Amino acid sequence: MPLLEAAGVSKIFGKLTALDGAALTVGENEFHGLIGPNGSGKSTLMKCIAGAEVPTQGRVSFVNTDITAFTPTERARAGMSLKFQITSVLPSLTLYDNILLALQAQSSLLDLVFSRTRGALHDQVMTMLTQFRLADRAFEAAAALSHGQQQWLEIAMALAGKPKLLLLDEPTGGMSLEERRVTGELLQPIKKHCSLVIVEHDLDFIRDICDRLTVLDQGKVLASGTVSEIQANQSVQEIYLRRA
Amino acid sequence: MPKSMSVTREAIAGDEADEATAERVAAGQVKELVKQHVKEHVKAGRKVLPIVEGAALVAALAAPLLLQDYLTVFATRVIILALFALSFDLVWGYAGIMSFGQALFFGSAGYGVALLARDLDITNIFLVLPAGTLIGLTFALLLGGFLLLGRHPSSVIFVSLGTLTGSYAADRLARGWYYLGGQNGIPSIAPMTAGGYEFSEGPAFYYLVLGILVVVYLLCRFLVRSQFGLALAGLRENEQRIAFFGYKAQHLKAIIFAIGGAIAGLAGSLYAFHEGFVWPNVVGVVVSTQVVLYVLFGGSGTLIGAVIGTVIVEGVSFWLSDNYRDIWPIILGVLLLLVILFRPLGLISFVLGERERVGSFGAKVKEKQNAAP
Numbered sequence: 001m002p003l004l005e006a007a008g009v010s011k012i013f014g015k016l017t018a019l020d021g022a023a024l025t026v027g028e029n030e031f032h033g034l035i036g037p038n039g040s041g042k043s044t045l046m047k048c049i050a051g052a053e054v055p056t057q058g059r060v061s062f063v064n065t066d067i068t069a070f071t072p073t074e075r076a077r078a079g080m081s082l083k084f085q086i087t088s089v090l091p092s093l094t095l096y097d098n099i100l101l102a103l104q105a106q107s108s109l110l111d112l113v114f115s116r117t118r119g120a121l122h123d124q125v126m127t128m129l130t131q132f133r134l135a136d137r138a139f140e141a142a143a144a145l146s147h148g149q150q151q152w153l154e155i156a157m158a159l160a161g162k163p164k165l166l167l168l169d170e171p172t173g174g175m176s177l178e179e180r181r182v183t184g185e186l187l188q189p190i191k192k193h194c195s196l197v198i199v200e201h202d203l204d205f206i207r208d209i210c211d212r213l214t215v216l217d218q219g220k221v222l223a224s225g226t227v228s229e230i231q232a233n234q235s236v237q238e239i240y241l242r243r244a
Numbered sequence: 245m246p247k248s249m250s251v252t253r254e255a256i257a258g259d260e261a262d263e264a265t266a267e268r269v270a271a272g273q274v275k276e277l278v279k280q281h282v283k284e285h286v287k288a289g290r291k292v293l294p295i296v297e298g299a300a301l302v303a304a305l306a307a308p309l310l311l312q313d314y315l316t317v318f319a320t321r322v323i324i325l326a327l328f329a330l331s332f333d334l335v336w337g338y339a340g341i342m343s344f345g346q347a348l349f350f351g352s353a354g355y356g357v358a359l360l361a362r363d364l365d366i367t368n369i370f371l372v373l374p375a376g377t378l379i380g381l382t383f384a385l386l387l388g389g390f391l392l393l394g395r396h397p398s399s400v401i402f403v404s405l406g407t408l409t410g411s412y413a414a415d416r417l418a419r420g421w422y423y424l425g426g427q428n429g430i431p432s433i434a435p436m437t438a439g440g441y442e443f444s445e446g447p448a449f450y451y452l453v454l455g456i457l458v459v460v461y462l463l464c465r466f467l468v469r470s471q472f473g474l475a476l477a478g479l480r481e482n483e484q485r486i487a488f489f490g491y492k493a494q495h496l497k498a499i500i501f502a503i504g505g506a507i508a509g510l511a512g513s514l515y516a517f518h519e520g521f522v523w524p525n526v527v528g529v530v531v532s533t534q535v536v537l538y539v540l541f542g543g544s545g546t547l548i549g550a551v552i553g554t555v556i557v558e559g560v561s562f563w564l565s566d567n568y569r570d571i572w573p574i575i576l577g578v579l580l581l582l583v584i585l586f587r588p589l590g591l592i593s594f595v596l597g598e599r600e601r602v603g604s605f606g607a608k609v610k611e612k613q614n615a616a617p
Contacts, residue, residue: 050488071395076490090481092598093474096606101478104471105489109499112472118606125606139606141599161490 001064003028003195004049004165009058010219011044018044020219021058024197026165026212031187031196033206033227036216037239042199043085043169045216049197050082050167051075063164077106081163085170085199089153091143095134098142098153099125102160124160132156132186148179152186159190166190168198172205184209207231215239292596297548304454308447318562320450324514326554327457329538330464330547331507336536337544338468339500340480341392342404345411346508346535348387349380351527352414353509354516358430361517369438373513380509381502388501393494397483408529415528429523436517445518453514457551460507464547467503474605476500480545541583543590546601552592 004026011019019041026032034042047053049060051072059068067075072082089098103124107117129135132152137145142153151171158166171187172180180202187196187209200206206213207227214224215236223233230236304323308316332346353376360366360375391406392398418424425431435442443449467473478486479496487493516522525531534557542553560579564572587593589601 052484072484072487073490073492076488082488084485088482088485090478090485092481092602093477094604094606097474097477097604100471100606101474101486102489104474105486105491107471109472109495112475113467113470115470115472118471122606139604141602157489 002026004062004197006045006049006060007058009045009048009055009060011048011053012056017219019048019055022216022219022221024214026195026197029191029195030212031191031198031210033210033213034197034199034216035203035206035213036222040216041219042216046167046169046197046199050080076161079164080167081158081161081165082167083154083158083169083171085173089142089150089157092141094139095129095142095145095153096125096138098157099128099160102157105161128156128160148175151175152183155186159194163194165195165197168196170199170201172200172202180205291600293546293548293600296592296595300548300551301458308450313446316447316450317445320445320453320518322555322558323450323453323457324511324518325538325558326551327453327460327514328508328511329535329550329554330460331504331511332535333539333544333547333550334464334468334507335501335504337539337546337550338473338476338480339497341497341501342400343407343501343504344404344536345407345409345532346504347527347531348407348411348414349383349505349508350512350515350531351522352383353377353379353512354522354526355418355424355430357513358433358516358522361434362430367434367437369436369443372436372517373510376513377506377510380512381506384502384505388498388505392497392501397487397493408532411527411532412529415524418524418527427524429521431521433516433520433522443517449518456510456514460510461547468547469603469605471605477602537580541580541590543592543596546592546596549590549592553590556591
């Protein structure tokens, strides 16, 4: 049984058909890349999965539950997590507090008011910061970080709730080559407990870390398969050549 | 011009300017020193906020000893309004909910306790203050439930217009309702009592409301620095983001809105007994706007900013209305505009840095860690 299954998903904005019956299946502990030219509907499909957009048609199921009508909060509580395309760390809070904010999301109200989980979550906060190479700046405001570091902080925040599925929308956007390499390294260990759907322009990056790929073109699925299958696919090569 | 001449002229001008320059340099040095001092203070991790809070408390405790009687009465009113300002600051400054109708909770509690005193002869402080608080809480739960608890987050415009409409409607209702005294409101409310003691205007009433303000302030301080406060910070900065973490953002908003309503209710009931009458304005748009100004002026998102803003706006209005009878509202308006334009974080931002204003929620843990060997 797949972890995530989106079938026949369409999204129409006025006269624009952003998605036209797209489908996506992601298994457990699978890293799945979503690629395609600009405007092919990658981000829209991601948003429909995460709950930021409601599909015009089609259904999305997650861990055998139909979540098409779930709010983002309900999806998060079911084990899905999203890193936005635009970094949305909370700039005036410290790195530590950004992570704590993500970790305590499911604490009860009384626990929050009386700060009962603050002590217990401390080790987890520091572990996450260490894992993402940010521990030495724990008590600085997130606004002081470089763009790449903000992206890492955001990935750390997205992973804080121990999701079953992490959705990453262009995690390496605006990063240097070195930062991209490190991002790949940072993502590898999460495979043990988490699946990943990743939208990315950097095809080398995606080839390195993904198990399977889905190619979108003009809102439709052009091809889906393992990395080597997609690389050998004639029509995929054509759309990339056509646009290049 | 020959070079030597120009040099001589400069020398003469220099002699004349020497004194002024020296003064300017001295003033500049003092400024630099103060700046440096503040910087070092911040660097050393020492906090500005407790100093400001302590100074404010000392000033508040000493006020009735230094002020003439009629000014103590005025100061009591200001302290009550500061309590009201705290309620708005929690809602707007901490949770980012634009409540343009905070007076609805303040005024309805005022009317509520006035009716208790008029119709049921209930003036006992241990009954009327909880009753007023409860009235504010109930109204805020009802309005907040309607405005904030949708399945999807409600827009800022919806909430601000909704609260504004609530306050306006209450004002109209009070004006037209004979039972509530119509335009004239409810006059001659009997004084609040505790056992045989009657609280009339003066130092006793002042210290009572100051005590209440301090207790409520400390409770708010505890709340906004807890993990719940961290969630509020997230809510204020990026509501959508924290919903994606799994927070029930709307519930958090409704809760803080209700707490704000309860505090406004407490302030409103004190106000009714202190002034001895209530009239439609206290539930209306004027008072609702006034509290927004207090908080913006002093500095939203800091509790002490709300208190300081109230004291300064009320104090300056009082002084201006005495000295510039005809044009004081214009002067006050310009002052407020200047602060909002050039100091959007309020007067408190002159002494308080951004980092300390936002605060650190893991700081205690950090201190513990540093203390451990």
